[in-house]
Amino acid sequence: MANKKLAVIAIGGNSLILDEKHISVESQYVAAKETAVHIADMIEQGWEVAIGHGNGPQVGFILRRSEIAHKYEGMHEVPLDVCGADSQGAIGYALQQNLQNILYQRGIKKKVVTVITQTLIDKDDPAFQKPAKPIGSFMSQEDAERRQKEQGWTVIEDAGRGWRRVVASPLPKEIVELETVETLLKQGIVTITVGGGGIPVVDPGDGNYQGIAAVIDKDFASSLLARNIKADLFVISTAVEKVAINFGKPEQKWLDKLTLSEAKAYLAEGTHFAKGSMAPKIQAIVWFLEAMPQAQALITNPQNIGRALKGETGTWIVQD
Numbered sequence: 001m002a003n004k005k006l007a008v009i010a011i012g013g014n015s016l017i018l019d020e021k022h023i024s025v026e027s028q029y030v031a032a033k034e035t036a037v038h039i040a041d042m043i044e045q046g047w048e049v050a051i052g053h054g055n056g057p058q059v060g061f062i063l064r065r066s067e068i069a070h071k072y073e074g075m076h077e078v079p080l081d082v083c084g085a086d087s088q089g090a091i092g093y094a095l096q097q098n099l100q101n102i103l104y105q106r107g108i109k110k111k112v113v114t115v116i117t118q119t120l121i122d123k124d125d126p127a128f129q130k131p132a133k134p135i136g137s138f139m140s141q142e143d144a145e146r147r148q149k150e151q152g153w154t155v156i157e158d159a160g161r162g163w164r165r166v167v168a169s170p171l172p173k174e175i176v177e178l179e180t181v182e183t184l185l186k187q188g189i190v191t192i193t194v195g196g197g198g199i200p201v202v203d204p205g206d207g208n209y210q211g212i213a214a215v216i217d218k219d220f221a222s223s224l225l226a227r228n229i230k231a232d233l234f235v236i237s238t239a240v241e242k243v244a245i246n247f248g249k250p251e252q253k254w255l256d257k258l259t260l261s262e263a264k265a266y267l268a269e270g271t272h273f274a275k276g277s278m279a280p281k282i283q284a285i286v287w288f289l290e291a292m293p294q295a296q297a298l299i300t301n302p303q304n305i306g307r308a309l310k311g312e313t314g315t316w317i318v319q320d
Contacts, residue, residue, distance in 0.1 A: 006048045006185070007233040010222035010284075011035060013054030013196070015237060015302055016091065023057070029094045034302065035237070036098035039190075041306040043103065043110060048185060050229065051095060052222035055087040055196030059215075062086050063136040080135065080167065081199050081211030088116050088195035095192055112190040118176040118209060119198025119216050119224075125170035133169045133215045138162030168214045172198060172221045176209065178228055185229065197221040223284035227291045234288045234297040236281045241301050243282075243315040245272045258317045260289045285317050293319060 016031045017023050043049055062083040069075035078086070092114030100112045131154040139147070144155040144163035158164045175181070175194060184191045197216030201209040219236060226234040242254045245266060258266075263282050266272045273279040285297040300314030308314030 004048045005046055005233070006050075006229065006231045007042065007235055008050045008052065008222055008226035008229070008231045009039060009042075009235045009237060009305075010219055011051065011053040011095075011237045011302070012239065013056045013058055013087075013091070013218070015054075015239065016094075017057055023061075025090075028058075028091075029098070032091070032094035033098040033102075036095060036102055038302050038305040039099060040102045040106065040108070042309065043108065043190065044106065045306075045309065047233075048188065049190050050181065050185060050225060050231070051190065051192045052194040052218055052225060053091055053095065053192070053196070054218040055084065055091060056215075058087040058091060059083045059196065060135065067136065079211065080213040080215075081201070084196050084199045085116055088114070088199070091195055092116075092192045099190060110188060110190060112192070113184060114192040114195075115177050115181055115184070117181075117193045117195060117198045118201045119172045119194065119221055120174040120176055120209070121170040121200050121202060121212070121214065121216065122173055123202040123204070123212070125168065127168035127170040127214075131166045131168045133167050134158060134164045135167055135215065136165050138164055169217060170200065170214055172216050172224050175221070175225055175228060176201065178225075181225070182229055194218065194221040194225050217280050217284075219281050219284035220287075223288045226288050226295075230292065231288075232295055234285060234295065235305065236285065236297070236299045237302045237305065238278075238281065238299060239301060240299075241304050241313055243273075243278065243299050247272070247274070247278070255315045258315060259320045260286065260317065261320050263317055282317075289317065289319060295319075 016028045066078040070077045096112045096114050103110050147153045148155050153165045155163050156166050181191050181193050197218040198221050200212050200214040200216050202212050244252050244254050246252045273282050297317040298314050300308040304313050
């Protein structure tokens, strides 16, 4: 990758769903097209790009279809790791086709590919002792207890709304297809990878991989990817144009720039960034910048990526 600027872009799965009226596959394709336009702008500015993405809502839809088909038609249920693979293929297809079309229309001769990606996690990760990530549909207590007994699920009562399955969210340790991704990027191919954080797999001790029911944070996996391929820039594309401290409070303040030490200090305070949204994004960037002392990171929404790269908006996280 000598003399080439290399960026990793992490796209939120929710960013492909504009609102409750636009959750169909067709609507998500249109949203993917809008995101692809802004990624194409980056490529036109000379960036080589690897793309990671979330899949939270999409995996939820796949699980829901599976549960309905099982309940009413007797169809087999789809395991969670296979749901992750399904979502990687579907979301990757939408991004890949849209981006390929846009590049073609602009006269840019560049290929785009999706890699179905596995992410190795530690089978002894502490997250497995306290599964906390809700997935799938709400259930009655009776159904939840039956599944707990028959299928080994961990279930919780979710804020008075019913019972849900919860799974662990372990830390990513290794990207199984990393060498493949690196080879593609060296050939100048835009590579979509670590979708949904990657399909979680474990090594039971004999050198083989096997899927496991878990959910990996896509920002953590994208950060690991960015570190491994030595990216110059890590972009997290999310729902807001900039990062704020004291979010939602009278003293809320939007940030144009954060230093690494400031980001770590705000994280340590534990009051500025919500655990389920902005905190993991900032943590993912902290890990990236600690490993890559010459790099930078950016948080903004998809439609402002081009402007942010010109220094006009977004929140830049930089070295001290």
